Every structure is written in structure tokens, then in C-alpha cells.
Amino acid sequence: MIIGKVIGSVVSTRKNENLVGNKFMIVEPLKSMKMAGNLVATDNIGAGIGEVVLVATGSAARVGCGVASAPIDAAIVGIVDDCSEL
Template identity: 75%
Template sequence: MVVGKVIGSIVSTRKSENLVGNKFMIIEPLAEMAAGAGRFVAIDNIGAGIGETVLVATGSAARVGMENAPVDAAVVGIVDEN
């Protein structure tokens, strides 16, 4: 799991049928969580907004409930305070 900040969103008009109707957010991992990683895109089903700190599940954990979707990162929580 990664803690990061939502810094933007991406709009894609052409995508896998399994991703239609989903929102994509650009995530910047917090410095302590980065471990050399840069920004990445995560699917957002919980309604996070730009500027919010979020919890992101990666790998197979990101596909829970979306087994047939090509997803590698998913926003799973919004951090209230850290």
C-alpha cells in the first residue's frame, strides 16, 4: 500500500471496456513512501479529489472487485489526518 497525494486526473475516451465509467487520478507518493518511485496513475472508485492524501493499493490487491480489468493501482481510502 502506498500513501500519496492526488495531483491531477486523466481523461481517456478510448480504453478497455472494463474501465468505462471509472475515474483515473495521478498520484505522487509521499517522500517517505516513494522508495525511488515516481508519479503513477490509479483508478479511483471512492471519489478522491485533487489535493487529497490517499491510500493506494497496488498489484493484485488493486483488482479486488474488478478481476477482469487491467488495473495495477487503485485508490482505496482518503486520509483524514497523518
Template identity: 45%
Template sequence: MFLGKVIGSVWATQKETGMENLKLMVVQPIDWRGRDGGQTVIAADRIGAGIGEQVIVSRGTPARILFANNHVPIDAVIVGIVDSFEVPGAAEEE
């Protein structure tokens, strides 16, 4: 899993079977300070994340497991919207 920020959405009129009602978001991985932390990914969103929100993203097999009865061709899914987080000792490092 990784922390990310939703920076956009993807509109696709044609999708693979099982993805018809699936919202797709563009997520920028970030580090705990909010700085870019890697290459952007497209993640499925079933929980209603919006642009600008920090999210938790799961990748690979754990992401596909959420769609147990469907064989959906995804490798990333938003599994949480972050309200806040704490990194003990972070203030001393800055």
C-alpha cells in the same frame, strides 16, 4: 500500499472493457513528511478522491481483487482518503 497525493486526473475517451466508468487519477507517492517519494502512478479511483488530497494506494494483485468479477487491466487503485495520520517519535527526528 503507499501514501500519495492526488496531483491530477486522466481523461481517456477510449478505455478497455470494464474501465468505462472508472475515474483515473495521477498520484504522486509521498513519504510521511509529505515529500515526493517516487515516480507518479495512475490509479483507479472508486471513492471520489480529489486533486490535492492525500490518499492510500494499493498496487498489483490486491488492486485487481477489488474488481472481482471483472478482468480490469489496472495495477493501482485508491483505497482510502487520508484524514490524518500520526508517526510516533517523528517530532524528535526533525
């Protein structure tokens, strides 16, 4: 997983039917993380813009969030209260 900050959201009307009902947030990984550059993650836990979150990528984002048959490769899975990277 990586830690990042929610910096925006994405609006998409015409999309894969398995994505309907999902919220798409833009996450900027912390500078110390292995991932450089932003990604789009679904939000399963109500993260708001500005919040620091834990993001799971790959098949974990589908299978681990109860949407195994949706074309999702990144999901916000936790709100970070505290960590040594902040």
C-alpha cells in the same frame, strides 16, 4: 500500500472496455514512501485533487475493489485523515 497526494486526472476516450466508467487519477507518492515518481490509480471513493490518499497496487487493486477482470493495477482505497508522515 503507499500514501500519496492526488495531483491530477487522466482523460482516455479510447480504452479497454473493462475500464469504461472508471476515473483515473494521478497520484504523487509522499517523499518518504518507497515509490518514487507518479502513478495512475482508479478512484473508488471519490478522492479530489489535493487530497492525501492510500493507494493499493498489484492484484489487490482489481480483486480487492470488485473489478477482478479489469486491467487495473493501482486503486485509491482510502482518504488519509491523519498519519505520522504528514
